[in-house]
Amino acid sequence: MRTWKRFVLLGVCILPLLGNAQSKDTNPPNWYNLDHEADGIRGISTEKAYELLNGRESTTVVVGVLDGGIDYEHEDLKDVMWINPKEVSGNGVDDDNNGYIDDVHGWNFIGNANGDNVHYDNLEVTRLIRLYEPKYISVLPSTPLREDERREFVAYQRMISDYTSKLDQANFGNLNYSRLKEEIDAVAHSIGKTIEDLTKADIEAFKPKTDRQKLAIRMTKRELNDDKSFQDFYKELEDAVNYYRAQVDYHLNKSYDTRHIVGDNYEDADERYYGNADIKGPDADHGTHVAGIIAAKRQNGIGINGIADNVQIMGVRMVPDGDERDKDVANGIRYAVDNGAKVINMSFGKGYVYNKKTVDEAIKYAEKKDVLLVHAAGNDAKNIDMTKNYPTKYYTDSLDAVTGEASNWITVGATSSGLDGDLLAEFSNFGYRSVDVFAPGVKINSTMPKSTYKEQNGTSMAAPVVSGLAALLRSYYPELSAKEVKDIILKSATKVDEKVKIRVDGSTKKVYLDEISVSGGIVNARAAVEAAERYVKERK
Incomplete structure (x- = not known):
């Protein structure tokens, strides 16, 4: 979690x-x-x-x-x-x-x-949508349904709303965290240091050349504090990139299903x-x-x-x-x-x-x-x-x-x-x-x-x-x-x-x-x- x-x-x-x-x-x-x-x-x-x-x-x-x-x-x-x-x-x-x-x-x-x-x-909502979508994707609120089907259809509609919101957030997070990491990596390259050697002082002294670099440096400075090193910040950034990438590529990807690996019924x-x-x-x-x-x-x-x-x-x-x-x-x-x-x-x-x-x-x-x-x-x-x-x-x-x-x-x-x-x-x-x-x-x-x-x-x-x-x-x-x-x-x-x-x-x-x-x-x-x-x- x-x-x-x-x-x-x-x-x-x-x-x-x-x-x-x-x-x-x-x-x-x-x-x-x-x-x-x-x-x-x-x-x-x-x-x-x-x-x-x-x-x-x-x-x-x-x-x-x-x-x-x-x-x-x-x-x-x-x-x-x-x-x-x-x-x-x-x-x-x-x-x-x-x-x-x-x-x-x-x-x-x-x-x-x-x-x-x-x-x-996947997330469970992704699996459920994959299950119900063939049955309900073309159904309208006015379509005649049995009582149990109507309950499923209403639940499916709620799932779609939730799924769409999650996917929008995941795509946004994936794009922006990845861009932030790219900018920080470019800053390290410009300074001539590896990420492992970069320090808070390096970040403070760096003069950004583009608007995106300015934003990346400002965000990095905001995250750094007395008990957090640059490497701590960068590890958190990598975790965020990996989290949102997994959301997009796996958790919310309806085409992705690994259950065949287990081989059970x-x-x-x-x-x-x-x-x-x-x-x-x-x-x-x-x-x-x-x-x-x-x-x-x-x-x-x-x-x-x-x-x-x-x-x-x-x-x-x-x-x-x-x-x-x-x-x-x-x-x-x-x-x-x-x-x-x-x-x-x-x-x-x-x-x-x-x-x-x-x-x-x-x-x-x-x-x-x-x-x-x-x-x-x-x-x-x-x-x-x-x-x-x-x-x-x-x-x-x-x-x-x-x-x-x-x-x-x-x-x-x-x-x-x-x-x-x-x-x-x-x-x-x-x-x-x-x-x-x-x-x-x-x-x-x-x-x-x-x-x-x-x-x-x-x-x-x-x-x-x-x-x-x-x-x-x-x-x-x-x-x-x-x-x-x-x-x-x-x-x-x-x-x-x-x-x-x-x-x-x-x-x-x-x-x-x-x-x-x-x-x-x-x-x-x-x-x-x-x-x-x-x-x-x-x-x-």
């Missing part, structure tokens, strides 16, 4: 540029583990929780990370990766007879038996056994970062400290660069449940759904098996009571009427270290009924492929904070059920008596967290441990 939120002038148009204002706050790299009272920063009091747990025994908890891939050889993750005890690596045999060959660290549902992997895919939602054992895949940035927040080896003197200290990470790859597919989401949940996960992190989401029934059935399966599901709320700064972000905790029928709510589900919004109005991450979705709780999600430092580390922003980072806390509770209090862990996390959340800023209908509004979430608070590990201790004692 990426977010482009701040705006600058490029030519005659407004273009979203890099990062967000809150990301300029300077915090300790582990701020999300700190304590508000002791450290003055609204972290989740992880270290204070471990002080309370000193001397208490724990059991190992498996956390399934459903994502785009994990670098399982990372220096700070290799010791906490789940290892299938009954599977022999690389022998080409399904040793444990679970239907998945060589699934030593997990499974990849977007690859094939030959080792080929899906990298890019895509229309058979009950099909379980396809894919391969490559849980890393071609792009493991996002999943590696998520895994580190949950479980990076604590107190090893390397990198960062994850939230949970007795945990194993099971990698389940099913998110491409694009939107995940419902069949893969359902199978990812079932795989993690069947292979021992007690917590499942899902830092992904989309605005449209193809087969919600299949996903609902998998959620119910996890609910029956006492597995807690933690889902990111999304990064569109929207009220998801009104604007859907799938998958959801609500079970629905064929008419999209709510028929129930999963008791084993937590939806997580994101906060920053800011105070008052700046506390809510400016990109975070919210919802009085749909978002359960908030957790830190701005400038979260965590693991990246090739044993590196990086700060990232998103509800994708907030969800694993909660997954890590849930794993901690299930590790030290194994008698607690998934529902009990959820209730403890929500009820022990720190209530904030400050209004935060949200965007509603194009304008800024200030609200309390209890107006935009179920719990009205930010998760607190110390308070959750205290609550769990009381709960267990009272039950005895």
